[in-house]
Amino acid sequence: MTKNIYLPFGEGPRSCIRERLGLMQSLAGLAAVLSCYSVEPAPQTVRHPRVDPTSNGVQSVIGGLPLMFKLRSK
Numbered sequence: 001m002t003k004n005i006y007l008p009f010g011e012g013p014r015s016c017i018r019e020r021l022g023l024m025q026s027l028a029g030l031a032a033v034l035s036c037y038s039v040e041p042a043p044q045t046v047r048h049p050r051v052d053p054t055s056n057g058v059q060s061v062i063g064g065l066p067l068m069f070k071l072r073s074k
């Protein structure tokens with residue numbers, strides 16, 4: 001696998017000291033949202049989104065990634 005292409009937490013001696021906590025919190029937040037909502041593509045969502053080559057650190061998609069959140073029945 002090619003290393004050092006995707007660096008959301010940096011790399012080396014000054015990289016993020018709480019990478020695992022950040023990942024765990026992100027997953028917990030995602031699980032909390034998905035427990036309440038179903039997520040679907042929106043009418044304007046593109047099938048093959050293009051990554052913005054000028055984004056740094058955290059990747060972003062050109063034009064964003066519109067999604068539909070539908071409240072799940074309990």
Ligand code: HEM
Pocket residue numbers: 007008009010011012013014015016017018019021022023026057
């Ligand atoms: C998704 C969540 C997070 C992301 C994406 C993130 C990302 C980053 C990045 C990119 C850096 C700079 C690395 C570098 O300069 O090479 C950094 C540094 C740092 N992060 Fe995070 N971080 C996250 C969560 C956290 C959390 C939860 C904490 C603490 C509770 C934390 C504490 C720090 C500290 C103290 C540094 C400075 C390390 C140093 O300069 O030696 N981060 N983080």
